[in-house]
Amino acid sequence: MTNTETDIKYYFNQISIGDVGSFNVLFRNRYESLVGFAQSFINETGQAEDIVSDVFVWLWSNRESLSKIDNPEVYLFSAVKNKCINVLRNNVRTVSIDKYYEKENDSHDNPLSQIEQKELIAKLHTIVESLPEQQRVIFKMIKENGLTAKQVSEILNLSSRTVETHIYKALRRLEKEIIEYLGYSPKRKTMNRLILLAL
Numbered sequence: 260m261t262n263t264e265t266d267i268k269y270y271f272n273q274i275s276i277g278d279v280g281s282f283n284v285l286f287r288n289r290y291e292s293l294v295g296f297a298q299s300f301i302n303e304t305g306q307a308e309d310i311v312s313d314v315f316v317w318l319w320s321n322r323e324s325l326s327k328i329d330n331p332e333v334y335l336f337s338a339v340k341n342k343c344i345n346v347l348r349n350n351v352r353t354v355s356i357d358k359y360y361e362k363e364n365d366s367h368d369n370p371l372s373q374i375e376q377k378e379l380i381a382k383l384h385t386i387v388e389s390l391p392e393q394q395r396v397i398f399k400m401i402k403e404n405g406l407t408a409k410q411v412s413e414i415l416n417l418s419s420r421t422v423e424t425h426i427y428k429a430l431r432r433l434e435k436e437i438i439e440y441l442g443y444s445p446k447r448k449t450m451n452r453l454i455l456l457a458l
Contacts, residue, residue: 267331274319275326282322286315293339295403299396300343310342336406336414379440379453386436390429397422398429402454430454 267289273281290311297307314335318325328334387395393415400411401422408422415422433454438444445453 267335271325271328271331274322275324277322282315282319289335290315292403292405293335296336296400297339297343299399300340300347306346307343310346311339314338314342330410330413332406333410333413336400336410340414379437382436382440383433383454386433387429390432394425394429397425401426 267285270281270285274285293311293314294304294307297310298304301307301310317338325331387398390398397411397415400406400414401408406414408419408426411417412419412422434450437450437453444450
């Protein structure tokens, strides 16, 4: 179990006995990442925020049972995913990812000029948008939300092998586009930094 999972387990245990302070800390710490995840399914920012808020309201209303949950991290993401699916079923419409987190990049390690970087960001952004839906969702869950392949597989009810295949294909495509744009293959550390520009 990671430190993050341990922390969330602690907060779940505290919330289960009515600790409002722990509930507020968990809300502040996880709200943005859960909203970002909800936007993997829901295009409208306000609706994604409402979904996450509803999940936390439900969490507090059913707090007595939280201490029995073995994997709180997966539980939170699964709850948001299920709520999103219910909303989509009610809306009967197709949605796509619209919002991306801003990533800070160390200019000392980035060989691109500001103009080149903006052009590459736009290109990578377009590529991520054009990835197959499931591949795009998995890529963002791992790269943006910091989840493991195992956690993603549990949340999306997929095998770990399927998740790893999707992330591999997404990374290969982004790397290919970066190499074509630069005209050469950068070092792995630089490549990883450039891929983060896509998020």
